[in-house]
Each structure stands twice: as structure tokens, then as C-alpha cells.
Amino acid sequence: MRKTTLLLVAGAALALAGCVSNPNSPANNAAVRTIGGAAAGAVIADATGGSKTQGALIGAxxxxxxxxxxxxxxCTN
Incomplete structure (x- = not known):
């Protein structure tokens, strides 16, 4: 279960972070990707019964x- 959660969180965070197609977009920076990954990780970990804190950290x-x-x-600066 733990490995599945880790794979789901990592895959979802990478998929969400890769949604930015315009390299000059303000959303294409490390801070936005980190926050988005943390949010996705926490949601997925909660849905699968894992630790939201650990999911957020892995997602970030x-x-x-x-x-x-x-x-x-x-990412842009």
C-alpha cells in the first residue's frame, strides 16, 4: 500500500507539474510546481489512507x- 501511494503521489505531481505548456507562463516556476505537487500529494495520500504530511512532502x-x-x-525564475 505504501509503495502504491508513493507511486501515485509522484506520478500525479509530475503530471500536474507538466501541464504548463507555455515556458513564459507565470505558473511555470519552481514555487508553483512545488505547491501544486504538495497539494496533489496530500489529496492523494488522504484518499488512499496514507499520511497527508508525508504525501505533501513527496508531492512537493x-x-x-x-x-x-x-x-x-x-522552470523560469
Whole structure:
């Protein structure tokens, strides 16, 4: 169950963080991706019976990590 939760949180955070298609968009920065990932992680962890705090932390790390995925637009400052 714990591994499934981790995979769901990481996948959802990366999917949500990758929704920004315009590289010059104000939403395309590390802060927004981190907050979005944390929110998605907490919601998914709560829905699957996991710790919301742990889900938020994992989601935040996945959100900011999405700035550094090769082949994507990356994040603006």
C-alpha cells in the first residue's frame, strides 16, 4: 500500500507539474510546481489512507523535481 501511494503521489505531481505548456507562463516556476505537487500529494495520500504530511512532502519534492526533467521546458525564475 505504501509503495502504491508513493507511486501515485509522484506520478500525479509530475503530471500536474507538466501541464504548463507555455515556458513564459507565470505558473511555470519552481514555487508553483512545488505547491501544486504538495497539494496533489496530500489529496492523494488522504484518499488512499496514507499520511497527508508525508504525501505533501513527496508531492512537493516531485513537483520541484519536475523542473529538471530532461526534454521538458523546465522552470523560469
Amino acid at each position: 519534492v516531485a513537483g520541484v523535481g519536475s523542473c529538471y526533467i530532461p526534454g521538458t521546458a523546465g
